[in-house]
Amino acid sequence: MRLRTLVLREIFERKSQLFTSFLAILLGITVIVSIKNISHYSEGAVAQEMDSLGANVLVLPKSATLQDYYSADMQGETIPEEYVTQLAMSDLAGLDNISPKLSVPVQLQGKNFTLTGILPKNEFQAKAAWSGAGIFSRPVGCGASVGMMGSDDKKTLSRKKVIETLEYNEALLGADVAAKLGLKDADKLEVLGKKFTVTAVLPQTGTVDDSRIFAHLHTVQELAGKGPVVNAIEIIGCCQEISAGLVDKLNRLLPDARVVTVAQIAKSQIKINRMMSNLSLMFLVIIVFVGGASIANYMYANVFERRREIGTLMALGADSRLILKVFLLKALLLGGAGGIGGYVLGSIFAMVLGPQLAGIRVWPMWELSIAAVGISIGLTLVASYFPARRAARLDPCATFQEI
Amino acid sequence: MLKMENVSKTYRHRGQTVTALDNATVEIPRGDFVSVVGPSGSGKSTLLLMLGGMLSPSQGRVFLEEQSIYDLNPNERARLRREKVGFVFQTFNLVPYLSALENVQIPLFLAKMDNDAQGERAVALLERVGLGDRLHHKPCELSVGQQQRVALARMLANDPAVILADEPTGNLDPETSQQIIGFLEKFNEEGKTIVMVTHDPLAAKRAKRTLRLADGAILSERQAEETLHVA
Numbered sequence: 001m002r003l004r005t006l007v008l009r010e011i012f013e014r015k016s017q018l019f020t021s022f023l024a025i026l027l028g029i030t031v032i033v034s035i036k037n038i039s040h041y042s043e044g045a046v047a048q049e050m051d052s053l054g055a056n057v058l059v060l061p062k063s064a065t066l067q068d069y070y071s072a073d074m075q076g077e078t079i080p081e082e083y084v085t086q087l088a089m090s091d092l093a094g095l096d097n098i099s100p101k102l103s104v105p106v107q108l109q110g111k112n113f114t115l116t117g118i119l120p121k122n123e124f125q126a127k128a129a130w131s132g133a134g135i136f137s138r139p140v141g142c143g144a145s146v147g148m149m150g151s152d153d154k155k156t157l158s159r160k161k162v163i164e165t166l167e168y169n170e171a172l173l174g175a176d177v178a179a180k181l182g183l184k185d186a187d188k189l190e191v192l193g194k195k196f197t198v199t200a201v202l203p204q205t206g207t208v209d210d211s212r213i214f215a216h217l218h219t220v221q222e223l224a225g226k227g228p229v230v231n232a233i234e235i236i237g238c239c240q241e242i243s244a245g246l247v248d249k250l251n252r253l254l255p256d257a258r259v260v261t262v263a264q265i266a267k268s269q270i271k272i273n274r275m276m277s278n279l280s281l282m283f284l285v286i287i288v289f290v291g292g293a294s295i296a297n298y299m300y301a302n303v304f305e306r307r308r309e310i311g312t313l314m315a316l317g318a319d320s321r322l323i324l325k326v327f328l329l330k331a332l333l334l335g336g337a338g339g340i341g342g343y344v345l346g347s348i349f350a351m352v353l354g355p356q357l358a359g360i361r362v363w364p365m366w367e368l369s370i371a372a373v374g375i376s377i378g379l380t381l382v383a384s385y386f387p388a389r390r391a392a393r394l395d396p397c398a399t400f401q402e403i
Numbered sequence: 404m405l406k407m408e409n410v411s412k413t414y415r416h417r418g419q420t421v422t423a424l425d426n427a428t429v430e431i432p433r434g435d436f437v438s439v440v441g442p443s444g445s446g447k448s449t450l451l452l453m454l455g456g457m458l459s460p461s462q463g464r465v466f467l468e469e470q471s472i473y474d475l476n477p478n479e480r481a482r483l484r485r486e487k488v489g490f491v492f493q494t495f496n497l498v499p500y501l502s503a504l505e506n507v508q509i510p511l512f513l514a515k516m517d518n519d520a521q522g523e524r525a526v527a528l529l530e531r532v533g534l535g536d537r538l539h540h541k542p543c544e545l546s547v548g549q550q551q552r553v554a555l556a557r558m559l560a561n562d563p564a565v566i567l568a569d570e571p572t573g574n575l576d577p578e579t580s581q582q583i584i585g586f587l588e589k590f591n592e593e594g595k596t597i598v599m600v601t602h603d604p605l606a607a608k609r610a611k612r613t614l615r616l617a618d619g620a621i622l623s624e625r626q627a628e629e630t631l632h633v634a
Binding site for chain 1: 485505
């Protein structure tokens with residue numbers, strides 16, 4: 001005879017009475033796991049979608065008007081490059097990539113193009129003060145963009161707006177520029193009197209970027225004679241952080257600049273995320289109240305029903321701690337089974353319903369198993385504590401009416 | 404062995420004070436076999452519960468082997484019961500979802516005995532009461548006489564010095580009653596001190612002496628034969 005034998009025998013003897021309470025906690029955990037699982041993959045899918053669009057936050061001169069999102073940097077006004085430092089050094093969460101741009105119109109072989117200065121990633125990392133703090137020390141994971149950081153493929157610029165390395169005499173050509181000038185990789189090119197080597201021809205994007213020649217920001221600044229300024233700073237911000245007020249925080253950080261975002265995309269994401277979050281919170285509240293009340297009710301009834309048995313155990317020498325353990329171990333087993341069962345069922349539901357409801361593929365998340373079992377066990381233990389304490393404090397005499 | 408000194412128990416019921424036991428003094432030496440008789444509500448149960456450390460007196464003291472039971476805290480009293488007291492109940496109080504073997508193992512489990520040793524001792528005890536072939540039967544699968552024998556085996560598990568029996572034959576037919584009283588006599592011969600509450604005069608006469616209670620007071624203490632004569 002062991003404590004668990006005593007508890008398990010009782011559970012299986014009276015399993016029909018336990019069924020309703022078990023079902024309440026099982027279904028509650030199932031629903032929470034399903035929603036969390038689907039919403040996690042949904043957020044990931046939308047983040048990836050956002051990522052494919054490139055920058056979703058722009059920092060522009062105060063007086064700038066935004067006619068075309070993709071040509072926001074092609075206006076005469078400028079802001080200090082110092083703003084890039086301020087952004088990189090800030091403790092703002094959700095800044096995945098920062099890409100300053102300075103654009104100047106150029107004419108090559110009688111055709112008009114735009115020379116755009118960009119700051120490669122290695123410029124950020126080269127500055128010790130930036131790499132020790134700011135965006136590189138922040139936790140990553142708000143979008144697929146993070147995985148692109150280490151890529152050496154310079155063609156990622158067309159999609160990412162970020163490039164790992166770019167020498168002062170290197171240039172990247174938009175697809176239209178390359179086609180119109182008949183240039184390809186490793187060809188030489190002279191712009192505003194400076195010779196560049198074409199390191200990559202970018203794929204077609206269908207945007208104004210196809211008509212751009214990209215070079216190092218500092219080279220373009222020197223050629224334009226404008227000093228350390230930029231026309232725009234493109235930022236890839238996490239959707240969640242945008243929804244949490246990233247734009248307001250940026251406005252406060254850079255009061256002399258204008259910060260805009262792809263509001264519609266961000267808003268739809270905010271709406272979905274908030275709905276999912278509210279839904280899972282709602283179910284958590286329901287399970288806490290309904291599941292908790294059901295378990296507490298069942299446990300009180302169980303204590304009442306077993307008062308003679310409790311009195312017998314006390315007469316045989318059981319102390320109050322053992323009686324408490326009998327009921328709390330039962331709650332632990334109930335919670336553990338509800339949590340594991342809820343996780344398994346919830347994951348299956350998520351995998352089945354995810355493609356139908358959200359149009360995404362969903363895989364089980366093991367992290368949710370810990371949360372599911374934790375919530376379930378915590379709930380059953382809390383709900384059972386007072387009934388268990390009542391059992392432990394029962395007057396054994398009152399349990400033997402015939403004595 | 405067991406001693407009550409001027410013990411009273413009163414409690415409030417619907418605004419009235421009820422006296423369950425009134426200034427009772429009794430001494431039960433080691434190896435004694437005492438039957439407690441009296442009409443319903445006379446305080447027999449209260450006396451038995453107090454001797455077993457299950458019900459604290461309103462006044463007076465109760466001793467078990469010179470230890471004042473109610474000077475101990477509840478968990479210490481539980482330990483005392485576990486080590487020195489065995490209860491037998493009128494309705495047996497077997498745990499319904501456990502087998503006969505597991506029921507007998509309960510006191511051994513409470514005494515933290517190793518699982519294998521528990522099994523061996525429980526089998527031996529059940530064989531002693533003639534239930535070696537009913538080890539894995541649940542209470543509902545046993546006759547009432549067999550259930551009471553399982554209860555006796557369970558009571559003996561931790562080899563208690565004192566046996567407190569509440570109407571142990573109250574639910575049994577005469578033949579089985581004789582069998583159970585026979586077991587109690589045997590345990591008494593082995594040196595155990597027995598206090599038995601009973602309404603059955605035939606069972607009462609098998610004790611060495613009899614305490615008679617009425618309205619919470621001990622009226623008389625007589626030798627078994629005299630009590631039988633009165634009955």
